[in-house]
Amino acid sequence: MPDSPAPAGSLWVHPRHSRTGHGAALELHPGSGVTLKQEPGTLIWREQLADGTDAVLKLYRRGFLAWCRCRLSAFRTCREFRALRQLESLGERCTPPLFWGHGRFGRHRWGELLATRWLPDSHPLEDVLIADPEAGRKLDLAPLWATVRHLHDAGLHHGTLLARNILIRGEPAALEFFLLDLPRFHQFPYGIRGTRMARYDLMFLAHTLLRALPPNDLPRWLAAYGMNDDEQAEFRANLRRFRNSSRLRRAVGVEFNVRALLASARHALRPAGRDR
Numbered sequence: 001m002p003d004s005p006a007p008a009g010s011l012w013v014h015p016r017h018s019r020t021g022h023g024a025a026l027e028l029h030p031g032s033g034v035t036l037k038q039e040p041g042t043l044i045w046r047e048q049l050a051d052g053t054d055a056v057l058k059l060y061r062r063g064f065l066a067w068c069r070c071r072l073s074a075f076r077t078c079r080e081f082r083a084l085r086q087l088e089s090l091g092e093r094c095t096p097p098l099f100w101g102h103g104r105f106g107r108h109r110w111g112e113l114l115a116t117r118w119l120p121d122s123h124p125l126e127d128v129l130i131a132d133p134e135a136g137r138k139l140d141l142a143p144l145w146a147t148v149r150h151l152h153d154a155g156l157h158h159g160t161l162l163a164r165n166i167l168i169r170g171e172p173a174a175l176e177f178f179l180l181d182l183p184r185f186h187q188f189p190y191g192i193r194g195t196r197m198a199r200y201d202l203m204f205l206a207h208t209l210l211r212a213l214p215p216n217d218l219p220r221w222l223a224a225y226g227m228n229d230d231e232q233a234e235f236r237a238n239l240r241r242f243r244n245s246s247r248l249r250r251a252v253g254v255e256f257n258v259r260a261l262l263a264s265a266r267h268a269l270r271p272a273g274r275d276r
């Protein structure tokens, strides 16, 4: 970090593009940026970086011990950065990742941070559905479900696929969907359609959409995902029993951590020439 003290309200970060190694320190100014979200452990703001990029910065404050634990295991922002990179390389729209970092952030103390490119004129899908349910009903969400199918075919599990973690932009006839906020992302070495990982992504998505939209939209979404009639009937039955909660998301997150670890180990140990 530079010797001179940072001006009040500013902080320094060493931008990282991988798990190890980092670039020269960069000064950020949460105090003079536009605050998007402020909670006890989280600060999200928008500011223009020194190179002119309009960025959104998400800072998660951690106690010193929690920060040490993350150093030994993994930082959520590192996981999210890698997830966004995977989405980009798959050609899917997301909040474009710029860098992540961790350390002691001035008066915010210990924490971790993720920078993405700001998406102007975008809105969380959930906000749009709540603010204007009538307009929400006119949105064609089938392409969003086709996107999720693409992710699952590529072995990618979003992990927090809720309406509030999808940004939309543009006219209803040419709507663009952007995925974001993937702290529970997993990558499997095989397509995951038909697995528990895929089912939970779809349940979370359907559950949050159906709070605002009529259930007769569901068959169209499931068809766009690629489910046949039998698969749709089974999904609807599962969805009726489904109860969304942050506790459930945490529990399946732990289960899928283990499954992803085992799947990668099996993949690494498989005999040459075999795909799964």
Ligand SMILES: Nc1ncnc2c1ncn2[C@@H]1O[C@H](COP(=O)(O)OP(=O)(O)O)[C@@H](O)[C@H]1O
Binding pocket: 036, 037, 042, 044, 056, 058, 095, 096, 116, 117, 118, 119, 120, 122, 123, 124, 164, 165, 180, 181
């Ligand atoms: N790159 C971005 N461009 C535009 N808005 C963004 C961007 N990143 C985050 N946001 C806004 O910040 C909100 C919170 O971001 P999110 O990644 O979901 O963080 P959290 O972990 O707090 O849920 C989003 O719903 C969105 O409104």
Ligand SMILES: [Mg+2]
Binding pocket: 164, 165, 181
């Ligand atoms: Mg979110």
